[in-house]
Amino acid sequence: xxxxxxxxxxxxxxxxxxxMELPADGIATVADVWARVAPDEPLAGSVxxxxxxxxxxxxxxxxxxxxxxxxxxxxxxxx
Amino acid sequence: MTVxxxxxxxDPYAELAAYTPRGEARRTGAAALFIGFMRxxxxxxxxxxxxxxxxxxxxxxxxxxxxxxxVARWELADALVIHRVGPLTPTDPIVxxxxxxxxxNAALEAxxxxxxxxxxxAPFWKKEQLADRAxxxxxxxxG
Numbered sequence: 001x002x003x004x005x006x007x008x009x010x011x012x013x014x015x016x017x018x019x020m021e022l023p024a025d026g027i028a029t030v031a032d033v034w035a036r037v038a039p040d041e042p043l044a045g046s047v048x049x050x051x052x053x054x055x056x057x058x059x060x061x062x063x064x065x066x067x068x069x070x071x072x073x074x075x076x077x078x079x
Numbered sequence: 080m081t082v083x084x085x086x087x088x089x090d091p092y093a094e095l096a097a098y099t100p101r102g103e104a105r106r107t108g109a110a111a112l113f114i115g116f117m118r119x120x121x122x123x124x125x126x127x128x129x130x131x132x133x134x135x136x137x138x139x140x141x142x143x144x145x146x147x148x149x150v151a152r153w154e155l156a157d158a159l160v161i162h163r164v165g166p167l168t169p170t171d172p173i174v175x176x177x178x179x180x181x182x183x184n185a186a187l188e189a190x191x192x193x194x195x196x197x198x199x200x201a202p203f204w205k206k207e208q209l210a211d212r213a214x215x216x217x218x219x220x221x222g
Contacts, residue, residue: 009132009204010215050202053137069134075216076131076162076203077194078115078173 001064003027005037008071011047024064031058033068046073080150080158082142084133086165091175094161100179102156111186112177113194119169121216126207131164131173134202138162141201149178149193153185160193162203 006019015038022036030051034043049056050069062068080101091114100107119126146158159177167173174197178189198219205216 006134008134008202009206010217013215048202050134050137053134053140055200069137071134071202072204072215073218074199074202075205075219076133076174076201077198077219078117 003033003062003064004067005033006067006069007037008069010072011070019069024062027062029058030056030060030062030068033062034058034070037070047071048073080146082139082146082160084135084138084142084162084164086163089161089163089172089175091161091172094159094175095177098159098177100157102179106154106156106181107179108181109183109186110177110179111183111190112175113190114172114176115174115194117167117169117171117173121207124207124209126169126209128169128208129167130206130208131167132204132206133162133164138164138202142197145193145196145200148196149189152192153178153180153189155180155185155189158189158193160197162197162201164203 003022003024005022007015012018027033030049043058048071051060052067117129142160150158155178157179161175163173176190176193178186180186207214
């Protein structure tokens with residue numbers, strides 16, 4: 001098992017990839033996942049996070065098999 | 080209680096005409112709807128095209144949660160949400176929200192709630208193509 005990471009929109013373009021599979025070893029929280037995804041970049045307050053498709057905070061626990069996503073503020077709808 | 084994310088262009092009027100609200104007649108006295116279209120101007124710049132990105136799975140789930148919240152809060156008879164993704168051009172319908180309830184207040188308030196909360200909670204992202212460059216939309220318009 002592992003942790004599936006997904007990156008969307010402008011964050012994906014800035015980081016240069018749309019995600020990865022990470023070994024779960026040594027990962028306890030969403031912040032730990034970010035540290036593997038973007039080692040050179042502190043987790044900015046403008047980055048939104050989700051665990052298994054529900055919004056999450058940086059200190060939320062992550063378990064083997066989870067899907068963790070990072071993305072910029074959302075801009076759906078219209079007008 | 081339909082929620083749909085579609086990469087195909089859709090006609091909101093045809094969708095409404097084809098949709099039969101499922102609630103009992105006594106709970107279906109009013110319908111309120113909102114349709115959002117793509118504009119060709121944003122923040123003072125001409126926009127020639129747009130790419131709407133989403134998070135397959137989470138987007139649908141977020142819309143379903145919003146719908147369930149609205150149905151519970153306003154005792155709606157039915158609700159319909161359709162949102163476009165993929166490449167769009169100006170005048171394309173982007174989103175259709177409709178709410179059916181016994182009376183107009185609940186329908187209108189629920190419709191407003193659905194479109195406003197959708198903009199803040201559902202994972203969609205817009206990338207605009209201007210005449211000379213592309214840019215991500217970084218924040219929602221105030222309304």
